[in-house]
Amino acid sequence: MATVFAIETSCDETAAAIVKNRQVCSNVVASQIKIHQPYGGVVPEVASRSHLEMLNQVVAQCLAQAHFTWAEIDGIAATCAPGLVGALLVGLTAAKSLAIVRQKPFVGVHHLEGHIYAAYLSEPDLQPPFLCLLVSGGHTSLIHVKDCGVYETVGQTRDDAAGEAFDKVARLLQLGYPGGPIVDKLAAMGNPQAFALPEGRISLPEGGYHPYDSSFSGLKTAVLQLVQKLKKERDNCDSEGSLRDAVINDIAASFQETVAKSLTKRAIACAVNLGLKTIAVGGGVAANSGLRQHLQAAAAKHDLRVLFPPLKYCTDNAAMIGCAAAEHLERGHISPLTLGANSRMSLGDVMELYHV
Ligand code: KG4
Ligand code: ZN
Secondary structure, eight states: OOEEEEEEOSSSEEEEEEEETTEEEEEEEEEOHHHHGGGTSOOHHHHHHHHHHHHHHHHHHHHHHHTOOGGGOOEEEEEEESSOHHHHHHHHHHHHHHHHHHTOOEEEEEHHHHHHHHHHHHOTTOOSOEEEEEESSSOEEEEEEEETTEEEEEEEBSSSOHHHHHHHHHHHTTOOSSHHHHHHHHHTTSOTTSSOOOOBOOBOTTSSBOSSOBBOHHHHHHHHHHHHHHHHSGGGBOTTSOBOHHHHHHHHHHHHHHHHHHHHHHHHHHHHHHTOOEEEEESGGGGOHHHHHHHHHHHHHTTOEEEOOOHHHHSSOSHHHHHHHHHHHHTTOBOOTTOOOOSOOOGGGGGGGSBO
16 A cells, blocks of 8 residues: 655645545645636746745645654655646656655656546545546546556547636626636526527538537637627616626526536447446536536436546545555556656656656
């Protein structure tokens, strides 16, 4: 049983955790959301600086919470790809330094593999193969999880990620950042059938549509055009010309319904066609109530199991990184200390991170 100290700094959460195999001993996350809020999105340089300011405290808090000493730690891990390079470098450099000073093996982790491993934290007996629906601000993927380090991305978005679409729609409705939780809340008060919005589909050269890939940029444009049209009709607006709350709620509900149905349709088709019995959902959009309802109902019809790990493991955290690293370490997968940060890296290439 490997015990790993892990750091995650790929975007806007400064996080550290201690994980003993699939069990979380401590998990600390310092969110930068408030720092980026005035800009309406993550500012990379600001994120790197904030990681630098926060990391020492987060590491100290993590060790204190678990009452662990370095002697009990078998390896040190950090997210090394994909993500914002400046942000990744902060956590990666800290982890490599700790590995040198404490004379421990170092394990670099692919961020998306971390999201997959969040499923094992909530269900320690889970065994591959299964399907992972990863829906976050940066990614929308359907991943066939075959074994530790063996992944096939079978479907993905061709443009905006699902979370990004929520954030962009919230911005055009002037609701604030991050948009997903706000749209979700307003959608609960609206009518999901109020407006028909187009589900983005990817045409295939041989005819028909790609069964698993998605597209959200057209949907976002359709919401923009809908807002412009509704604003021209006086009944929909208040005395200052802004859309009435009830109309905004209906737009939020209709948009959420379209995204949830689109993701559900693809995930179910994928699991059924590949003969996979479990769908594990990860990423911040896993919190979405529309997605939860649609996916759970459709899975029940097809006799599939859906896992929604606790939200603290769905959004960015270091526990999921530590969980992935512990399994790599047990298999003797160790990274060189020369490992660099990489803004892009395919999940299919994860084994390049290790000497095997
Ligand atoms: O996984 P995450 O914390 O960060 C990364 O992108 O890696 O995901 C953040 C994304 C944001 O786009 C946010 O708007 C979205 O997840 N999100 C939601 C909800 N909560 C967070 N989207 C829809 N409904 C929600 N309840
Ligand atoms: Zn993430």
